[in-house]
Structures are given as C-alpha cells and as structure tokens.
Amino acid sequence: MKPLVTIAYCPKCHWLLRAAYMAQELLTTFEEELYGVTLQPSETAGHYSIRIGDDVIFDRKVHGGFPEIKELKQLVRDKVSPEKNLGHSDKK
Amino acid sequence: MKPLVTIAYCPKCHWLLRAAYMAQELLTTFEEELYGVTLQPSETAGHYSIRIGDDVIFDRKVHGGFPEIKELKQLVRDKVSPEKNLGHSDKK
Numbered sequence: 001m002k003p004l005v006t007i008a009y010c011p012k013c014h015w016l017l018r019a020a021y022m023a024q025e026l027l028t029t030f031e032e033e034l035y036g037v038t039l040q041p042s043e044t045a046g047h048y049s050i051r052i053g054d055d056v057i058f059d060r061k062v063h064g065g066f067p068e069i070k071e072l073k074q075l076v077r078d079k080v081s082p083e084k085n086l087g088h089s090d091k092k
Numbered sequence: 093m094k095p096l097v098t099i100a101y102c103p104k105c106h107w108l109l110r111a112a113y114m115a116q117e118l119l120t121t122f123e124e125e126l127y128g129v130t131l132q133p134s135e136t137a138g139h140y141s142i143r144i145g146d147d148v149i150f151d152r153k154v155h156g157g158f159p160e161i162k163e164l165k166q167l168v169r170d171k172v173s174p175e176k177n178l179g180h181s182d183k184k
Binding site for chain 2 (some may be wrong): 006023038
C-alpha cells in the first residue's frame with residue numbers, strides 16, 4: 001500500500017485553498033509514489049498540519065508558519081522515496 | 093466518524109485540476125459533514141470516480157462524462173446529510 005498524505009487545515013482561517021494548492025503540488029511531483037492526498041478540515045482553530053500515514057511531518061504551531069513547497073517536497077521525498085531527485089527543488 | 097469522500101482520477105488525462113476543483117467545492121459546502129476528501133491518482137487510463145467510504149456514487153465510464161457540481165453536491169448531500177438544503181444548487 002502506497003503512503004497517504006493528509007493535510008489538515010483550519011477552514012475558519014480560510015486555508016482550504018492553501019491546502020488544495022499543496023495537495024496538487026505533491027500529487028504532481030509524487031504521482032507514482034503516493035496513494036493520495038486527503039484534505040481534512042480541522043476543528044482546531046489555527047491548525048495546519050501535514051502527515052504521512054500517522055506520522056506528522058509538519059505542524060504550523062511547531063514550525064511557526066507554513067512550509068515552502070520546496071521544503072515540503074523534500075520532507076515528503078525523504079519519507080516516501082529517499083532516492084528521488086527533485087531537480088530544482090533540491091537546490092537551496 | 094464522519095464520511096470520507098475519495099476522488100480517483102487519471103493523472104495521464106490531466107484530471108488532477110478537475111478533481112482538486114471538485115474537492116474544494118465539496119469541502120466548502122460540506123465542511124462540517126465530511127471527514128475530508130482524498131485525491132487519488134488512478135492507474136487505470138480514463139478513470140474518474142467519486143466514492144463515499146467504499147460506496148461509488150459516480151463513475152465517468154458508467155455516467156458517460158463528468159458530473160455537474162450541482163448534481164455532485166446533490167449526490168453527496170443525499171448520502172451524508174439528507175436534510176441539508178443546498179440553496180441554489182437544489183434548483184433545476
């Protein structure tokens with residue numbers, strides 16, 4: 001079974017568009033590697049987290065903001081496909 | 093546990109954008125009722141289906157095309173929240 005990414009977002013904060021954007025970026029880059037990406041409205045105000053299976057790889061409240069797409073792709077790559085070259089998303 | 097909607101799409105047909113659009117429409121209308129919406133790349137060419145849990149409510153090959161958003165919201169409403177009024181999406 002391929003891994004499932006879940007993006008949990010606070011709908012009251014209007015973060016659905018941001019979550020949907022990140023989902024599309026991940027599904028474009030990891031089309032073969034992922035089972036899918038779930039967009040999940042969270043009941044917790046200000047919540048924005050990203051997990052692979054049950055493993056939280058990003059939490060806005062811990063990180064103090066949102067991830068850059070490049071950084072997010074590196075986090076996902078390291079978990080689901082460590083050998084994968086991300087091209088320009090691997091450069092600093 | 094709230095119901096999970098899954099939109100399975102053919103990435104080779106470039107239907108991610110369409111699937112992401114429909115996911116956002118459903119999450120806007122059913123923010124309280126759904127656990128979430130999963131975008132799932134399908135390995136089957138030409139595949140586009142929508143399910144609630146394991147229950148397929150729409151299949152492009154059966155239906156012969158894509159659902160209108162109004163029609164899709166009615167299908168989802170009938171399963172997850174039969175009493176919900178969809179406003180202008182309930183008119184013909």
